[in-house]
Amino acid sequence: METATQQGDGVGSAGGERYLTGTDKPIRAQGEGGRVTGDGVEREVDLPRARRADKLAQGLGWFSIGLGTAQILAPRAMSRLVGVKNADHNTGLMRALGVREIAAGIGLLADPKPTGFAVARVAGDAMDLALLVRTLATPENDKGRALFATAAVVGVGLLDVLASEELSTTAPKVTHPDRSGEALSVKRSVTVSRPVEEVYAFWKDFENLPRFMKHLDRVENTGESTSRWSAGAAQGESVQWEVQLVESQPNRLLSWKTIGISDITAHGRVEFAPAPGGRGTEVRASLSYQVPGGAVGKRIAMIFRDVPGVKIENELNVFKQIMETGEEVRSDASIHKGPHPAQPPSDRVNFQDQTTA
Amino acid sequence: MKATCWMGKKKMEVRDVPDPQIFNQRDCIVKITSTAICGSDLHLYNAFIPFMEPGDIMGHEFMGEVVDVGRNVKNLKVGDRVVVPFPIACGNCNACKAELYSCCENSNPNRALPEKLMGHSPAGIFGYSHLTGGYAGGQAEYARVPFADVGPIKIPNGLTDDQVLFLSDILPTGWMGADMASIKPGDVVAVWGCGPVGQFAIASAYLMGAERVYAIDRFPYRLQMAREKCGAVTINYEEVESVVETLTELTGGRGPDACIDAVGLESHSHGIGHVMDRTKQALKMTTDRIAAVREAIMACRNGGTVSIIGVYGGFVDKFPLGSVMNRSLTIRAGQCHVQKYMPMLLEKIENGEIDPSFVITHRLPLAEAAKGYEIFTNKVDNCEKVVLKV
Numbered sequence: 001m002e003t004a005t006q007q008g009d010g011v012g013s014a015g016g017e018r019y020l021t022g023t024d025k026p027i028r029a030q031g032e033g034g035r036v037t038g039d040g041v042e043r044e045v046d047l048p049r050a051r052r053a054d055k056l057a058q059g060l061g062w063f064s065i066g067l068g069t070a071q072i073l074a075p076r077a078m079s080r081l082v083g084v085k086n087a088d089h090n091t092g093l094m095r096a097l098g099v100r101e102i103a104a105g106i107g108l109l110a111d112p113k114p115t116g117f118a119v120a121r122v123a124g125d126a127m128d129l130a131l132l133v134r135t136l137a138t139p140e141n142d143k144g145r146a147l148f149a150t151a152a153v154v155g156v157g158l159l160d161v162l163a164s165e166e167l168s169t170t171a172p173k174v175t176h177p178d179r180s181g182e183a184l185s186v187k188r189s190v191t192v193s194r195p196v197e198e199v200y201a202f203w204k205d206f207e208n209l210p211r212f213m214k215h216l217d218r219v220e221n222t223g224e225s226t227s228r229w230s231a232g233a234a235q236g237e238s239v240q241w242e243v244q245l246v247e248s249q250p251n252r253l254l255s256w257k258t259i260g261i262s263d264i265t266a267h268g269r270v271e272f273a274p275a276p277g278g279r280g281t282e283v284r285a286s287l288s289y290q291v292p293g294g295a296v297g298k299r300i301a302m303i304f305r306d307v308p309g310v311k312i313e314n315e316l317n318v319f320k321q322i323m324e325t326g327e328e329v330r331s332d333a334s335i336h337k338g339p340h341p342a343q344p345p346s347d348r349v350n351f352q353d354q355t356t357a
Numbered sequence: 358m359k360a361t362c363w364m365g366k367k368k369m370e371v372r373d374v375p376d377p378q379i380f381n382q383r384d385c386i387v388k389i390t391s392t393a394i395c396g397s398d399l400h401l402y403n404a405f406i407p408f409m410e411p412g413d414i415m416g417h418e419f420m421g422e423v424v425d426v427g428r429n430v431k432n433l434k435v436g437d438r439v440v441v442p443f444p445i446a447c448g449n450c451n452a453c454k455a456e457l458y459s460c461c462e463n464s465n466p467n468r469a470l471p472e473k474l475m476g477h478s479p480a481g482i483f484g485y486s487h488l489t490g491g492y493a494g495g496q497a498e499y500a501r502v503p504f505a506d507v508g509p510i511k512i513p514n515g516l517t518d519d520q521v522l523f524l525s526d527i528l529p530t531g532w533m534g535a536d537m538a539s540i541k542p543g544d545v546v547a548v549w550g551c552g553p554v555g556q557f558a559i560a561s562a563y564l565m566g567a568e569r570v571y572a573i574d575r576f577p578y579r580l581q582m583a584r585e586k587c588g589a590v591t592i593n594y595e596e597v598e599s600v601v602e603t604l605t606e607l608t609g610g611r612g613p614d615a616c617i618d619a620v621g622l623e624s625h626s627h628g629i630g631h632v633m634d635r636t637k638q639a640l641k642m643t644t645d646r647i648a649a650v651r652e653a654i655m656a657c658r659n660g661g662t663v664s665i666i667g668v669y670g671g672f673v674d675k676f677p678l679g680s681v682m683n684r685s686l687t688i689r690a691g692q693c694h695v696q697k698y699m700p701m702l703l704e705k706i707e708n709g710e711i712d713p714s715f716v717i718t719h720r721l722p723l724a725e726a727a728k729g730y731e732i733f734t735n736k737v738d739n740c741e742k743v744v745l746k747v
């Protein structure tokens with residue numbers, strides 16, 4: 001495991017210039033942000049995250065090749081290392097394992113989106129582990145060594161699982177909130193099975209937004225294209241900001257930004273497009289908030305990250321629920337902030353939409 | 358009210374919990390009369406499905422009497438007797454419109470979790486972990502049922518609970534297992550697992566015109582039920598050298614036209630393979646044991662269909678993709694789209710074509726749910742299916 005991490009760092013920084021993109025076409029890094037236009041749609045790619053996943057996969061790739069080479073070239077020594085006494089009888093097996101390791105390693109390095117191969121590595125580890133378990137069960141073998149090797153393989157196994165996890169969560173459709181403290185941006189798309197006119201009209205009236213943007217307390221229209229937004233009452237940190245509609249193309253696009261002096265700088269943009277095959281409307285939304293540094297900024301940032309029961313990434317799902325089913329969908333656990341068993345609440349709860357629906 | 362709560366691995370307790378409430382205007386509250394323990398519940402009981410919280414109320418197979426309805430539920434009224442389907446589905450999204458109810462796009466408020474694990478999220482399910490929504494389940498005195506205008510089916514008088522309860526899950530699931538296998542008259546079908554789901558898959562395959570159905574398990578009493586109640590030809594996998602070879606032999610070298618997996622992620626097998634699968638599962642290096650799926654794939658005839666209704670949770674090891682690809686196999690799978698099949702199957706029960714109550718071997722009071730779990734998981738006392746009476 002130690003080795004894997006070290007090699008991962010070294011190799012990753014030298015060769016880690018391939019990134020996962022919206023169209024699966026490899027592109028090169030340009031600073032910290034990247035865009036693709038392969039399908040005509042511009043999309044932000046979370047490059048630091050993609051790079052981390054890529055680095056991990058590449059580290060594993062080289063680790064596999066190294067281990068495999070050792071197994072092929074020095075099967076006896078490797079057998080001794082894992083505690084198999086009768087090393088001569090096991091050279092064939094060791095070599096076979098080595099070939100498998102190298103294949104997985106090459107796969108990890110060569111595949112532009114190596115999820116599948118990372119999973120293959122996990123499977124490969126399992127094969128080693130099964131053999132080690134057998135070793136443990138044979139009395140003439142050195143149990144101490146085998147136990148050590150089992151621990152090492154398990155370690156690599158966990159690393160593999162991490163790599164496949166990282167890869168499978170690097171899908172560009174969600175840009176995870178930036179955790180730097182000052183900025184939060186969310187990006188997500190969803191298909192709503194309603195006509196584009198209806199979906200656009202609902203969003204265009206900003207006073208509807210708090211129904212699904214659970215981080216907002218209230219939006220009040222103050223003019224033809226201006227509104228006042230507020231948040232944070234529940235967290236005892238009420239903040240307000242003025243918003244100006246920047247662009248509105250009927251049934252296609254809405255964008256807005258903060259105006260005037262406020263603690264918060266906010267941008268939002270949402271695109272609407274008819275979904276192919278009469279499936280309703282594709283909605284692509286991005287929101288970003290910048291707050292000042294320091295303690296005040298931290299507290300304000302918490303408002304957007306720590307909304308009871310709802311993660312800000314989930315808000316577009318709630319939008320879809322309202323458009324399609326008429327209400328936000330709730331479960332016994334989801335109405336609570338943080339983990340809660342799937343059990344009815346002990347107090348009587350009254351949701352606003354129960355009285356207004 | 359009293360409810361069966363998951364308190365940790367192999368720890369079920371019937372506890373006092375708050376009564377359910379209406380959260381949404383399309384909810385109803387059902388006072389439960391009968392509820393069953395499912396093979397899927399065993400995966401939670403044995404802690405193979407992640408994202409459980411101690412205190413989670415279990416159960417997704419239940420029926421009873423409507424005691425309260427939300428303002429927008431027009432099709433049900435207080436006093437109606439209903440069976441509730443296990444997937445929670447809105448009826449409005451594109452998945453529901455395509456009758457893929459167990460893939461409803463709106464009913465899982467925790468979509469972010471499965472999106473990480475699976476790419477996209479399936480529907481919410483009652484009493485089935487926080488991965489599928491964190492909904493309280495129905496092994497309890499009462500349950501809140503969301504989208505009551507879409508899910509629950511009204512039961513006419515004259516049919517007993519035991520006859521209709523399994524419309525909630527295992528009867529449609531067995532049916533869908535056979536349905537996905539596109540069975541044609543003259544087909545030879547093999548079903549892995551003779552639990553209640555497997556029994557209904559066998560019976561359904563015959564109803565769809567299969568000429569012969571082979572059933573595979575290792576418990577003699579379950580194999581006997583498959584023979585006597587469903588007309589299967591049985592194979593005890595502990596008594597044959599190789600299930601794949603046996604099936605190849607029995608089908609004149611072709612292999613079954615369709616293979617149905619009704620086993621799921623706790624699949625059992627022999628020797629080093631089983632030790633390997635169990636070890637990896639214990640070390641979290643594979644989430645599922647897939648011995649039955651491997652066999653189903655290897656056994657299936659060229660160009661045949663493998664239909665997977667056993668539940669799997671995550672990533673698997675040694676999946677014979679080469680066999681699938683090179684031999685033109687079709688794989689179909691899914692949590693059952695219960696809402697799609699319920700009316701048709703209720704009709705078959707009403708006119709006497711099917712009586713699913715034959716699988717029930719144990720009727721216990723709700724208070725003894727923990728005992729029910731224990732005997733069902735250990736397959737003791739010739740246990741096939743446990744129904745809890747409330």
Ligand SMILES: NC(=O)c1ccc[n+]([C@@H]2O[C@H](COP(=O)([O-])OP(=O)(O)OC[C@H]3O[C@@H](n4cnc5c(N)ncnc54)[C@H](O)[C@@H]3O)[C@@H](O)[C@H]2O)c1
Binds near residue numbers: 555626669
């Ligand atoms: N797809 C769905 O919607 C859905 C619905 C209900 C249940 N399920 C799943 O169906 C599966 C079966 O459910 P059940 O209630 O019948 O459970 P069960 O535990 O009663 O039955 C499983 C049977 O499989 C047998 N088995 C184990 N390993 C085997 C092997 N290698 N070959 C052949 N048989 C083997 C067991 O001996 C047992 O009899 C479970 O995984 C459950 O989660 C799926």
Ligand SMILES: [Zn+2]
Binds near residue numbers: 396398443526
């Ligand atoms: Zn079930």
Ligand SMILES: [Zn+2]
Binds near residue numbers: 448450451461462
């Ligand atoms: Zn739906």
